[in-house]
Amino acid sequence: MDQHQEEFDERRNSLRVDMEAERIQVSWVDSSGNSQTDEGICIDLARRGVLIEYKNPFTIGELLEITFNPGSDKQNRIKAQVCRCHEYKQQSYHIAAQII
Numbered sequence: 001m002d003q004h005q006e007e008f009d010e011r012r013n014s015l016r017v018d019m020e021a022e023r024i025q026v027s028w029v030d031s032s033g034n035s036q037t038d039e040g041i042c043i044d045l046a047r048r049g050v051l052i053e054y055k056n057p058f059t060i061g062e063l064l065e066i067t068f069n070p071g072s073d074k075q076n077r078i079k080a081q082v083c084r085c086h087e088y089k090q091q092s093y094h095i096a097a098q099i100i
Contacts, residue, residue, distance in 0.1 A: 025067040057093045058082045
């Protein structure tokens with residue numbers, strides 16, 4: 001093994017979620033009390049928060065359940081609370097949420 005290969009070897013033991021515009025499943029309870037589920041795109045995932053792109057805005061404080069790799073053996077689910085939402089482009093919003 002050469003020196004360059006050693007520099008790129010993964011040293012983490014925990015599961016990593018590789019996010020580069022990955023499709024996700026977003027679930028929430030709407031204002032009528034009905035459970036909703038739809039697809040979105042994960043833009044960035046950090047230890048304390050997540051940035052997603054979705055076609056509709058969410059209100060500040062709204063609770064979301066975000067599922068990565070839905071329907072696969074690598075499925076992973078987190079709960080998050082919306083802390084920022086702004087229109088990114090027409091009919092597309094960037095939603096920042098704190099993981100809880």
